[in-house]
Amino acid sequence: MTDLNAFISGLPKAELHLHIEGSLEPEQMFAFAKRNGVSIPFASVEEVRAAYAFSNLQDFLDIYYAGADVLRTEADFHDLAFAYFQRAAADSVRHAEIFFDPQTHTDRGIPFGVVADGLLAGMARAEAELGVTSKLILCFLRHLDEDAAFDTLKAAEPWLDRIVGVGLDSSEVGHPPSKFQRVFARARDMGLKLCAHAGEEGPPEYVREALDLLRIDRMDHGNRSMEDEALIARLAAERMTLTVCPLSNLKLCVVTDLKDHPVPEMLRRGLHVTLNSDDPAYFGGYVNDNYRALAEAVGLSREDVVRVARNSFEGAFLSDAEKAARLAEIDAYLARV
Numbered sequence: 186m187t188d189l190n191a192f193i194s195g196l197p198k199a200e201l202h203l204h205i206e207g208s209l210e211p212e213q214m215f216a217f218a219k220r221n222g223v224s225i226p227f228a229s230v231e232e233v234r235a236a237y238a239f240s241n242l243q244d245f246l247d248i249y250y251a252g253a254d255v256l257r258t259e260a261d262f263h264d265l266a267f268a269y270f271q272r273a274a275a276d277s278v279r280h281a282e283i284f285f286d287p288q289t290h291t292d293r294g295i296p297f298g299v300v301a302d303g304l305l306a307g308m309a310r311a312e313a314e315l316g317v318t319s320k321l322i323l324c325f326l327r328h329l330d331e332d333a334a335f336d337t338l339k340a341a342e343p344w345l346d347r348i349v350g351v352g353l354d355s356s357e358v359g360h361p362p363s364k365f366q367r368v369f370a371r372a373r374d375m376g377l378k379l380c381a382h383a384g385e386e387g388p389p390e391y392v393r394e395a396l397d398l399l400r401i402d403r404m405d406h407g408n409r410s411m412e413d414e415a416l417i418a419r420l421a422a423e424r425m426t427l428t429v430c431p432l433s434n435l436k437l438c439v440v441t442d443l444k445d446h447p448v449p450e451m452l453r454r455g456l457h458v459t460l461n462s463d464d465p466a467y468f469g470g471y472v473n474d475n476y477r478a479l480a481e482a483v484g485l486s487r488e489d490v491v492r493v494a495r496n497s498f499e500g501a502f503l504s505d506a507e508k509a510a511r512l513a514e515i516d517a518y519l520a521r522v
């Protein structure tokens with residue numbers, strides 16, 4: 186028997202909620218700034234880390250979008266992605282479905298293809314060298330309008346055979362899912378999978394809109410669903426996967442203490458919870474740090490942790506055969522430890 190931390194380290198898992206721009210570590214920010222001749226408003230890595238004290242989502246987003254300005258070339262996006270996969274592989278992540286925010290880049294003149302080709306090259310290399318498979322999800326920025334989302338979907342057309350789905354992120358409150366109903370319908374007609382951030386800061390009504398109007402396949406965060414009994418029952422009945430991000434929730438003051446995190450209640454109520462890092466460079470931890478910090482704070486059992494890892498493969502945008510193969514990796518691990 187190993188202790189729970191060691192058990193989590195080796196447990197095969199998927200990561201389903203990771204913004205690749207949020208994996209930009211301060212050291213990389215300086216390296217990319219230097220090689221691209223971009224100036225950044227920080228004198229040192231320590232100064233950058235000290236700036237990562239957030240009171241809410243918007244506080245974080247302001248600094249996150251500013252940080253992304255150092256990303257300029259296909260090589261930057263490749264290097265960013267490959268560095269994430271190296272850290273993920275060290276956490277026994279076997280499969281990752283990564284978000285990217287094309288509008289953050291196209292709006293400052295970086296062509297869609299520079300971003301997508303760089304990320305896809307990093308993903309291909311991760312599969313070849315690290316054995317970590319992955320899929321790419323294009324997120325629309327919800328603080329921008331729906332026409333801009335349509336333009337982004339149009340720009341993505343040549344890459345859509347390599348993009349598994351679309352998501353919805355950025356400032357939630359004031360930008361309900363209903364704002365994007367038509368572009369999500371179009372994406373669904375194009376055969377794309379659908380996700381949306383919902384109930385991170387926004388009310389249960391936004392979660393309902395994501396289900397009823399966007400008709401999502403997977404929900405990102407979903408915390409505030411727990412304020413609504415009927416919604417909890419519905420999410421359980423529909424077997425909706427929730428990609429929950431404990432350290433993000435703590436850093437963005439969605440919870441004041443990890444001890445109060447809703448995951449134990451979500452699990453008790455039969456919700457399909459997964460654990461993820463969201464923006465690990467900004468929130469102080471990669472996926473295993475999230476498993477460990479939450480397990481310690483709320484007292485998750487080994488069985489809970491295995492349930493969550495199984496959910497991560499079951500909720501992935503993989504075929505049934507691929508899911509079965511990944512779930513068998515968990516069984517093999519359990520037989521070994």
Ligand SMILES: Nc1ncnc2[nH]cnc12
Pocket residue numbers: 204207242354355356382385433463464
């Ligand atoms: N946690 C988060 N919520 C909304 N938008 C984001 N973009 C990157 N991280 C995000």
Ligand SMILES: [Zn+2]
Pocket residue numbers: 202204354382405463
């Ligand atoms: Zn997120």
